[in-house]
Amino acid sequence: MCSILGIINFKDTTLDIAQEVLNEMNKTMGHRGPDQNGFFRNNYVCFLHNRLSVIDVENGLQPMTVNFEGKVYTIIYNGEIYNADDLRKELISCGVHFKTHCDTEVVVYSYAVWGKNCSEKLNGIYAFAIYDASKEQVYLSRDRMGVKPFFYTMLGNTLIFASEIKAILKHPQINAEIDSEGIWQLLYLSPMRPFNNGIFKNILEISPGYHGTFDINGLNLYKYWTLKAYILEDKENDIIEKTRFLLTDAIHKQLVSDVPLCTFLSGGLDSSVITSVAKSKKQNSACNSNDGESSHCSPENESILSSYSFEYEGNKTHFTQTSFQPESDDDYAVWLANYLGTKHTVLTAGQQKIADLLQTAVKARDLPGMADIDSSLLFYCSEVKKRHTVALSGECSDEIFGGYPWFYRAEMLNRDFFPWIHDPESRVFFFNSDFAKPKQGLDFVKQMYLDSKNECPLIKSESQSMRTSRIATWLSVKWFMSSLLERKDTKENQILNIISICSSVMITSFIKVLAMFFFCSVL
Template sequence: MSAEHSNNRYTLIYNGQLYNANDIRKELIEDYNYTFQGYSDTEVVLKAYIQWGSKIISKFNGIFSFAIWDENKNELFLARDHFGIKPLYYTIIDNDIIFASEIKAILKYPKVKLELDSQGISELFGIGPAHTPGTTIFKNIYEIKPAHFAIFNKYGLHITKYWELKSKEHTDNFEETCNKVKQLLKDAIDRQLISDVPLCCLLSGGLDSSIITAFASRYYEENDLSPLDTYSIDYVDNDKNFVKSDFQPNSDKHYIDIMKNTFHTNHHEIVIDTPELAKALEDAMIARDFPGMADVDSSLLLFCKYVKKGATVALSGECADEIFGGYPWFFREDALNSNTFPWSIALTERQQLLNPDISSKVNLKEYIDFRYHESLENVEILSTDSSETAEKRKISYLTMNWFMQTLLDRSDRTSMYNGLELRVPFCDYRLVQYLWNIPWEWKAYNGREKGLLRYICKDLLPKEIVDRKKSPYPKTHNPTYLKTVKQMLTDIMKNKNAPINYLLNRDYILDILETDGNSFTRPWFRSIDDRSSAYGLSLSSKYVA
């Protein structure tokens, strides 16, 4: 979209949604005499930039990744939203910048080479599926970091951070805090319910998605839009195969039923079987352009595929755990003492997985340590912070910048692979900012994970949902899944010259196959199953090479 202003021409290309477009449009019309052609948020972004320049970006409440060309200055402006919900990658070749929403598009520009160097290998096998902000595993291909904008002209690239979480003393009392959080949450959800295309909520019966469903359902009732469509995912025979574990204490169906009966949603249950789940591993990797979270990715990808048949926009409960303190490592004494990313502890196994030639050139522990400490330097601790608050700030910071980022990338890539737009109300930057400074004891109210969130929503939801212990994203427990990926990996390994052999330790993989995964003893990443992740990563490595 182009617009002329003050003898200049500005051209915008944009991907995203602006949830406060109406407020900004109003101000531009009333205070600055702009005229608008219609109601698109694209036009608001362009004219807001024309009026205020880069200063306005931090006030955009939404998900976005865009570029604006200033004809007179011959200058390119690139920007990405506060949390990097929408992607933006780039490379620079001979003083020209090439950028795109996904790496796969950048690869279509002639002269772009795909190279994996030792840093890329350290990223992939040491940090993966997370990544160091600003980087990709490919040499010379970068991303504009969340909350950053960049200017590119004939002199080169200049990157600026436009927003970050501010640490300051929290002065509201407990009751005021609860009211404010509830109000911010409601506002975020209500804004994100506005859509001129069919919309739905993803509902697992867990606290987070149930909260979104509850607010959405109420909004729908008040605006005569009922019934609300909700979607859940399950796997063939999961009830039969479900096995309780530390990470996953209950299966979802029971809670989904409670929710759909309480809120009378038009509920759709998507059921997936093993062959499809295994086959989608490749699609999931293509969606990301590099190895990700194995079946945790492929199941969301399939979920989005089926949701797209009925809706174009879906609201997801992603990010509540990060901002309200829902993960086990927020509560574990040793989380910071481990001196590394608390969700990713299988370091020895990761190093062992590498081909000996490569393993001798790459020190994963050293690389991870470097990135970990580099990241912690950015955490703003106040002199008034208690040692527990300081510790929790660090854990929260790491979780948001590394773990949450990986899940946000997953959400965008797998949903957009199917043309479905996923919205994440818990990532409203005003809500995240307000929560950042709330004392830890309040966030963990009643000694529970996400205690504050449970407390403020207790009148909104059935008690069983409010009290439900956190359960991660639903995984398949069907034993045929492991059998299938084991076979897939076995088939790959039959070829001694398959690219995977350059990257990985053939003997170790064969050992994993022979012992049925038992020689890889600890989770690769959070709850990604040790065995299936080993298979999954090996599988996807075949494509990287």
């Protein structure tokens, strides 16, 4: 969607950093924001930003500086706030006078009015930094699920942060080094990685649900949100209705855009629900009731929703059933598109095209990822971008609703390694043992798994099956889902802005559904 870049030093100065260096660092993330770029700097703070315009295209240039009650605040922000309209009304009642319609202004005034408590009020996906001039500090915050990246490193007294690792590595004094722990994480966990670690030595990431400040005393980060375990008291019918409301409400919130919008329709349940709800909302929005007696509809093309499905060349001939994909979805996507009346396009990726984009996909992620899955996504998004800037997709519903085998196959969860990695040692033997240190590496990563598993909040009185389901969800959300969301952010931001509904829903109001189903125990 956008990129943020900051260099801050309140003890010394940042004036010794040449503007050319800053520009080169920012240029590495130009694909994330091709529409506009801007910068702010004084003696202590350098902020740079690349923008992909979605809301209030004309007035949302960043960094954005506002003045409230005699104090000055400057923000760089990457994300989307789904309750921006509600917060805007609340802030107006507090004396704020808005000059734009973009959510960036809502975020910076939220900090001006509520200070460090602002993150708890935000419903959305975000990574932002706000320079509070009166306090000589910078406030930093990342969304609850870590959809938006926030990498950082310390260089003496200087904090350097960015949306992508490559921007930090472009700094002339930062070296691209990987120690044993980084190697082990790549060989045993890739494409997953710890959510607070950038693999490269001394490059870290603000954890999901964390915020904090950087001032003359250094960087201090704190947790403002985490999943908790509760007892579920709702009846089945109430759960169904709440789920229906939260899901449709979240989808409706994603449809706000000042640029062309479409959906990704695979034919699976998640993307099918999203496309159906989006089509209904779009059609209803095109028809305005007139005192309940008649209705006026906009021209037909304004109510037509575009949808896309994707397939590999030769997939129909060579498709093989697996526990992750028991059947092909292709035919379902076309059938549903015809049923709903969307303007549907099937995009096919050829084998050579996928191979040609493999290196580009790795560069986009800064790390090895999902190989052909990543390169094909880059290809598809480049084709979609020819007509649309924003797309809604169904991602991570399996993590929320228990769609993977390890949710119901206890033997996959009870072993001493992540259940989605079937053979953790398959890659390490490609490397010299003196370099890879396979035994120490496997022990190190196994301990990471056990530590993460033991962090899962549990309820003593729950059944073993509920405990298994809860742990499976915890691990899936903390690891597997984080990887998918990071892939969405890095790959699609090479081309366009993808709003992953099932992840965004979870991050916003759908967190409540996750709690109802997996972080609550049934009485």
